[in-house]
Amino acid sequence: MGSRWTAADVPDQSGRTVVVTGANSGLGYDTAAVLAGRGAHVVLAVRNLDKGGEAADGIKATHPNAVVSLQKLDLASLASVRAAAEQIRAEHPRIDLLINNAGLMYVPRRELTEDGFEMQFGTNHLGHFALTGLLLDRLLPVEGSRIVTVSSVGHRLLARIRFEDPHFETGYNRVRAYGQSKLANLLFTYELQRRLAAAGAPTIAAAAHPGFSNTELMRHVPIAAPDVVWRLFTQPAEQGALPTLRAATDPSVTGGQYYGPDGPGEIRGYPKVVASSAQSHDPDIQRRLWTMSEELTAVSYPI
Secondary structure (H helix, E strand, C coil), X not given: CCCCCCHHHCCCCCCCEEEEECCCCHHHHHHHHHHHHCCCEEEEEECCHHHHHHHHHHHHHHCCCXXXXXXXXXXXXXXXXXXHHHHHHHHCCCCCEEEECCCCCCCCCCCECCCCCEHHHHHHHHHHHHHHHHHHHHHCCCCCCEEXXXXXXXXXXXXXXXXXXXXXXXXXXXXXXXXXHHHHHHHHHHHHHHHHHHCCCCCEEEEECXXXXXXXXXXXXXXXXXXXXXXXXXXXXXXXXXXXXXXXXXXXXXXXXXXXXXXXXXXXXXXXXXXXXXXXXXXXXXXXXXXXXXXXXXXXXXC
């Protein structure tokens, strides 16, 4: 395997069950398509079943033997997360891979989830925290199982966990709110890995970020730029999906690793292990966020 790790390096996934959130477009779609093409049974966990159906058709058009199924999941609703987890558990006694990919970015005005959480924190972090906790016992007995959560270079951007006001009741700022949610993804991954290791579980937790990928997620970016500029500074979704795919499938991955593009500023390139902020590695913040997340979601983990 050369230094340029690509989708061709994804090992055979036959017999594995994979759940990918936000799999109907962008990075999630490309991630799901590669895994299905390598033989995994991929559950597309999506908010909109019509778009999910189109995604499934697209994957089958490219990979006629692909096994994909649809699961309705709205991460901005804990009731939906619980219903989805129940259905997935009923249909899949074992899960090899959970990819927490879905996300919102730079929501222009303060919006709240069904449960009263700030939309980006609620969707990007709390929804995935709840889903992972509710599915974890399906992963724990499975040798080589993994949980991969997608973060962002934005975890460094004006980012801190506002324990005193996580839902931005005062001073909403879309960049800070996004940064908080993406920092939370990393804090969650590192604390989850610590707990998995302490429990002696065969499951590992890792994280990834796509650099600057030209996907629907960028629709709220507060920068007006001509297409040519976007093309110069972003990479296509299939390239942006590679760090996630590597974290999810490369046999050499170890728990707590974080993958991103190898180019300047981690904006684009091929996936490698990258560093995250000092704050993301602070065990006190990790534990505090974990406790708050358990309280807000009413989900406790079986480890």
